[in-house]
Amino acid sequence: MPLLEVENLVVEFPTRRGTLTAVNDISLHIDEGEVLGVVGESGAGKSMTGAAIIGLLEPPGRVASGKIVLEGERIDNLPYEKMRRIRGKKIGAIFQDPLTSLNPLYSVGRQLVETIQTHTDMTPTQARERAIDLLREVGIPAPERRIDQYPHQFSGGMRQRVVIALALCVNPRLIIADEPTTALDVSIQAQIIALLKRLCREHGTAVMLVTHDMGVIAETADRVAVMYAGRIAEIGPVREVIKNAKHPYTHGLMGSIPSIGHDNERLEQIPGAMPRLTDIPQGCAFNPRCPHTFDKCRTVRPDLLPVEDSWTACWLYDGEDGRSIEASKKLVAETKADALLEKNDG
Amino acid sequence: MAEVVAKKREARAKIRDAGGHEVAMLKVQGLKRYFDVSAPWLNRVIERQPKQILRAVDGIDFEIGQGETFGLVGESGCGKSTVARLIVGLYGPTEGSIELEGRDIAGLSRQEMAPMRRRLQMIFQDPYASLNPRWRVRDIIAEPIRAFGLADGQAAIDARVGELLETVKLTARDGEKYPHEFSGGQRQRISIARALASEPEFLVCDEPTSALDVSVQAQILNLMKDLQREFGLTYLFISHNLAVVYHISDRVGVMYLGKLVEVAPAKTLFTTPRHPYTRLLLDTIPDLDMTGRERMPVAGEVPNPITPPPGCTFHPRCPFANERCRTEIPKARPLGDGAIVACHGIEEGRIPDGALLEPPAKPEGLA
Numbered sequence: 001m002p003l004l005e006v007e008n009l010v011v012e013f014p015t016r017r018g019t020l021t022a023v024n025d026i027s028l029h030i031d032e033g034e035v036l037g038v039v040g041e042s043g044a045g046k047s048m049t050g051a052a053i054i055g056l057l058e059p060p061g062r063v064a065s066g067k068i069v070l071e072g073e074r075i076d077n078l079p080y081e082k083m084r085r086i087r088g089k090k091i092g093a094i095f096q097d098p099l100t101s102l103n104p105l106y107s108v109g110r111q112l113v114e115t116i117q118t119h120t121d122m123t124p125t126q127a128r129e130r131a132i133d134l135l136r137e138v139g140i141p142a143p144e145r146r147i148d149q150y151p152h153q154f155s156g157g158m159r160q161r162v163v164i165a166l167a168l169c170v171n172p173r174l175i176i177a178d179e180p181t182t183a184l185d186v187s188i189q190a191q192i193i194a195l196l197k198r199l200c201r202e203h204g205t206a207v208m209l210v211t212h213d214m215g216v217i218a219e220t221a222d223r224v225a226v227m228y229a230g231r232i233a234e235i236g237p238v239r240e241v242i243k244n245a246k247h248p249y250t251h252g253l254m255g256s257i258p259s260i261g262h263d264n265e266r267l268e269q270i271p272g273a274m275p276r277l278t279d280i281p282q283g284c285a286f287n288p289r290c291p292h293t294f295d296k297c298r299t300v301r302p303d304l305l306p307v308e309d310s311w312t313a314c315w316l317y318d319g320e321d322g323r324s325i326e327a328s329k330k331l332v333a334e335t336k337a338d339a340l341l342e343k344n345d346g
Numbered sequence: 347m348a349e350v351v352a353k354k355r356e357a358r359a360k361i362r363d364a365g366g367h368e369v370a371m372l373k374v375q376g377l378k379r380y381f382d383v384s385a386p387w388l389n390r391v392i393e394r395q396p397k398q399i400l401r402a403v404d405g406i407d408f409e410i411g412q413g414e415t416f417g418l419v420g421e422s423g424c425g426k427s428t429v430a431r432l433i434v435g436l437y438g439p440t441e442g443s444i445e446l447e448g449r450d451i452a453g454l455s456r457q458e459m460a461p462m463r464r465r466l467q468m469i470f471q472d473p474y475a476s477l478n479p480r481w482r483v484r485d486i487i488a489e490p491i492r493a494f495g496l497a498d499g500q501a502a503i504d505a506r507v508g509e510l511l512e513t514v515k516l517t518a519r520d521g522e523k524y525p526h527e528f529s530g531g532q533r534q535r536i537s538i539a540r541a542l543a544s545e546p547e548f549l550v551c552d553e554p555t556s557a558l559d560v561s562v563q564a565q566i567l568n569l570m571k572d573l574q575r576e577f578g579l580t581y582l583f584i585s586h587n588l589a590v591v592y593h594i595s596d597r598v599g600v601m602y603l604g605k606l607v608e609v610a611p612a613k614t615l616f617t618t619p620r621h622p623y624t625r626l627l628l629d630t631i632p633d634l635d636m637t638g639r640e641r642m643p644v645a646g647e648v649p650n651p652i653t654p655p656p657g658c659t660f661h662p663r664c665p666f667a668n669e670r671c672r673t674e675i676p677k678a679r680p681l682g683d684g685a686i687v688a689c690h691g692i693e694e695g696r697i698p699d700g701a702l703l704e705p706p707a708k709p710e711g712l713a
Contacts, residue, residue, distance in 0.1 A: 041559035042530075155647050185421040186586060188647060190630040212559060215632025242634065256564030258593035259634055260616050266571065267564035267593065273529045274559075 001072060002029035003206050004053070004174055009066035009076075011048050011057065013277075020277040022048040022061065024230040027304075030174065033204040035197075037221030037238065039211060041253075043274050044227040046210045050176045052076070053208070054091050055083040071173065089119045092167030092205075096179035098159035101166075102151040108135075108162050109147035112169060119170040134165040139195060157188035164195065171203060178210045193220055214257055218242055226250045229275055229285035236310020244329075246312040248290045251332050284315065292316060292331060369448045370409040371548055371580040372433065377442035379403040379428055383652065400652050402428040404604035405442070407678065410548075410597075415574065415581040417595030417612065419588055419627070421648055425604040426584045430552045433582065434468045435459055446548070464494045467541035471553035473533035477525040483536055484521030487511070490544040510539040513576075514569060531562035538569065548580045555590060567594055588631055592616050597684075600624050603651055603659040606678065610685035618699065620687045622664045658690065666691045 011023035023045040030036045038046045051057045053068055055075065068076040075086060087093070095101045103111060112131035116122055122130065128147070135143035138161040151159055160180065167175050177196065181189040197220055200207055209221055217224050217238060225235040226247065234247040245251040255268030272289045275281060281288055287297040296315045304311040305318060307325055316328040381400040384390060390397070403425045410416040418426045431437045433444055435451065444452045451462050467490075470476040477486055487507045490496075497503045508518030514535040525533055534554060541549055554570070555563040571594065573579060585591050591598055592612055599609040600623065608621040619625045646663040649655055658676050661667035670690050678688040691697040 041561060157647055185648070186588070186630045187421060187626060190632075193632075213632070214560070215634050218634050219632045253561055254634075256561045257634065258564075258567065258589040260589050260592045260628075260631065266568050269564040269568055270561040271565075273531055273562060 003032045003034075003071060004030040004208075005067070005069040006049070006053065007067040007069070009049065009052060009068065010064040011045070011052050011061060012064040013061045015060075017278070021064075021280075022230055022277060023052065024280075025066070026227075026230075026232050027066075028225055028232065028235065030206045030208060032173070032206055033200065034223065035200060035207045035209055035221045037209045037211065037217035037224035038227060039214060039217050039224060040227035041212060041274050043229075043277070045230040046212075046227045047178050048230075049227070050178050050208060050210045054087055054093055054176050056087075056093070085119075088115060088172070089170050090173050092169075092172040092175040094160075094163050094167050094175060094177040094180045096182050098156065098163045098183070099151065101163050102159065104151050107148050107150055108154070112147070112162075112166060115166055115169045130169075131165075134168060135162070137199070138162070138165045138168070139191075140165075156184055157191060160184060160188075160192055161195070164192075164199070168199065168203070168205075172205060174206045174208065176208045176210070179212070180209070181216060182211065182213070189216070196220065214242070214254065226253070229280050230277070231285060231313065232304060232311075233286065233314070234310060234312045235304065240309045244308070244310075246307050246310065246317065246329060246332065247286075247314050248292055248316075248332050249286050252289075284313070296320075368412065370445075371412045371414070371447060372410040372582070373443075373445040373448075374409070374429075374433070375407050375443045375445075377403055377406050377429070377432060377444065378440045379425075379432055379437055380440045398652050401604050401654065402651065403432065403439075406601070406604075406606045408599055408606060408609055410580055410582060412547075413574070413578050413580055414596045415583055415594055417591035417598040418582065418584045418601060419586060419591050419598060420601035421586060421627075423603075423648055423651060424601040425651075426601050427552055429601075430468065430550045430582065430584055434466055434550050435463070464490075464544045465547050467544060467546040467549055469534075469537050469541050469549060469551045469554045472557050473530055473537050474525075474557075476537055477533060477540075479525055481524075482521065483511075483523055483525065483528075486525070486536065487521070487540050487543050490540060494544050496544065506543070510543055511536075513542065513573070514539045529562075530558050531565055534558060534562075534566050535569070538566075538573070542573070542577070546579070548582070550582045550584075552584045553586070554583075556585065556587065563590070570594065588616075588627060600627065603648065603654050605659065605688065606686075607660065607689065608685065608687045609678075610683075610687075614683055614685055618685075620681065620685060620692050620697075621660075621689050622666055622691070622697065623660050626663070658688075664691075666697050 006026065006028050008025050008027055009023055010021065010025055013020040013022055026049065038049060040046045052063050063076050067074060070090060075083065109128065109131055112134060113124065113127040116127040116130055132143045132147055135147060140146050140158060140161055154162060181192050184192060193216060196207065199205065211217060221238045223236060224238045224241050226233045226241065228249050234241055234250045241250060242254065245254055252268060252270040256270060258267055270289050275285060283299045284297045284302050287293045302313040302315050304313045307317045316323060316332065317325055379402050381402055382397065383400045384397045385395055418429060420426045428437065432439050439452050442452065443450045446462060446466065451459065484507045487510055488503050491503055491506055497506050507521055511518050511520055516532065516535055528536065555566050558566060574581060583591065583594055595612045597609065598612050598615045599606050600621065602623050608615065608624045615624065616628065619628050649662065655662050657672045657674055661671040664671065676688045676690045678686050679693055680686050
């Protein structure tokens with residue numbers, strides 16, 4: 001049984017001008033000790049998925065339908081107090097900006113001790129011991145002294161370490177890490193990634209790593225889900241998705257990342273931008289930007305289909321009209337998304 | 347439009363010094379900018395604190411040739427944005443000179459600077475903050491045209507604005523809209539159109555794609571490369587993203603704590619990085635090719651620039667540091683293949699070549 005199962009999750013935002021669907025019918029699972037990367041551009045619904053799982057959707061956002069099951073227990077419809085117990089104990093969270101996830105008025109130690117005592121029956125002295133151990137574990141030098149300092153006395157990288165320590169307080173089964181390294185410098189980012197990887201390995205904690213950075217995913221994740229306009233476009237083992245992308249969007253996304261050692265005058269570019277939630281196109285949401293669009297893409301929404309070792313939501317792979325998987329893959333790999341641009345320009 | 351560009355290029359080709367050498371588009375020498383970050387006077391007197399000076403840019407030299415793209419990389423707080431602001435004149439330098447085609451623009455008065463500003467424009471990081479939300483796009487783009495008197499009459503201005511919008515792959519009709527009606531990438535296109543409105547030769551781009559998604563970033567980088575070819579522009583491109591800098595730059599400078607530690611042609615810098623800090627930076631790039639290479643997470647963080655370490659400012663994080671590094675400030679020295687490096691170890695030849703920094707035994711307390 002997987003640790004976490006998300007089934008047909010729909011997250012909606014009722015607004016005055018109608019209901020927006022931020023996450024539209026997605027299903028995924030995370031196994032124990034696994035790192036699942038969730039990648040996508042802004043507005044793809046990746047953070048919303050994470051927030052729905054820990055039950056921290058900002059109102060008026062709500063889970064409209066679907067199920068979230070953690071260790072066999074449904075957690076999407078729990079009352080607030082019950083969910084609060086699970087949050088922190090079973091699911092930890094790490095957010096992008098470490099300054100806003102810490103209380104500036106409490107010392108780091110007090111925040112750690114409070115979290116530990118909320119979820120366990122340790123005495124204050126034991127909790128403090130545990131807090132010092134945690135700080136040492138996440139690589140903060142001189143934790144006995146640092147524990148009584150306030151968040152502003154820590155640098156960005158050290159603050160993010162404190163946040164990780166907070167998330168680890170009671171050995172959660174799952175950590176939702178939403179852009180944990182985005183606000184950090186590159187050299188600090190490498191430190192934090194290495195730390196997360198080590199901690200998962202040692203504690204067997206599963207991580208849902210939400211980020212827009214393919215590089216971070218490639219380094220850290222076991223499996224990756226590529227999201228686009230509230231849906232999963234492709235999900236599978238990280239190597240399969242990065243090196244052998246099936247979905248035209250994944251392929252275009254990989255091509256648009258500049259990388260060192262690859263000398264190309266122009267980057268491959270996907271024309272246009274992700275649609276706004278108010279006007280998601282009919283059929284496949286990617287169809288106006290896709291160089292391979294045909295009639296079915298414009299009318300019928302594709303669901304995830306198993307293709308080789310991963311799952312892809314693209315009609316190129318449904319086997320109709322005699323399209324073989326091989327031929328479709330070749331077509332996607334060889335057509336640059338720019339082709340559409342040139343077609344439109346000409 | 348094309349004729350104008352050709353004429354401009356011709357005119358520029360003639361700018362040579364007495365010796366017949368081509369004059370660099372931009373030449374920065376001994377540039378320094380200090381900020382006084384002391385507590386208020388009364389506090390200082392009562393608490394007996396000395397003045398605190400932040401050396402944001404502490405003596406840097408570089409040249410950018412005509413039509414070249416010079417990339418400037420470094421981590422936050424290293425002073426790269428201060429350099430950008432110094433060059434466009436948003437800050438005055440504490441010391442040093444900034445020459446634009448042989449003319450020092452560092453100490454110019456507002457009036458003397460005005461005609462220079464036309465030739466020198468800036469693109470900012472955040473396209474949400476750099477466009478006035480209450481102006482229509484056509485007014486935003488027309489402002490430099492009006493300010494520098496580059497077109498006569500409303501009809502001519504409108505035509506020029508339409509032309510500029512089409513240059514950045516928007517449509518002339520978009521001029522009627524307000525900035526909030528555009529996505530991040532489109533707003534950055536508007537910023538570029540505004541920068542191009544005064545027909546500049548030199549663009550300072552401070553993290554122009556950092557706020558954008560990768561697929562949109564690719565569009566903007568491609569657009570910038572196209573524009574450079576079309577108009578013969580020179581770029582100073584500032585970014586913390588090494589892959590982006592590699593992609594767009596001809597030459598790259600690496601900054602650390604207000605100093606340039608290494609300047610080299612982009613290819614040289616990324617294939618044979620010399621300075622230990624450059625190697626450290628290159629080592630932190632996530633590995634998209636998934637070679638499974640174990641990387642050494644680099645120890646330590648950038649020190650406080652108010653009290654930088656003595657000697658080479660990188661020595662507390664450098665695995666090759668010795669006594670000389672702790673006391674003597676290294677000077678930038680050319681290495682022959684176009685690279686300029688400020689490092690005692692490289693100068694003495696005691697740092698082995700190699701693309702990556704070998705993980706040495708880490709001193710206690712740095713982890």
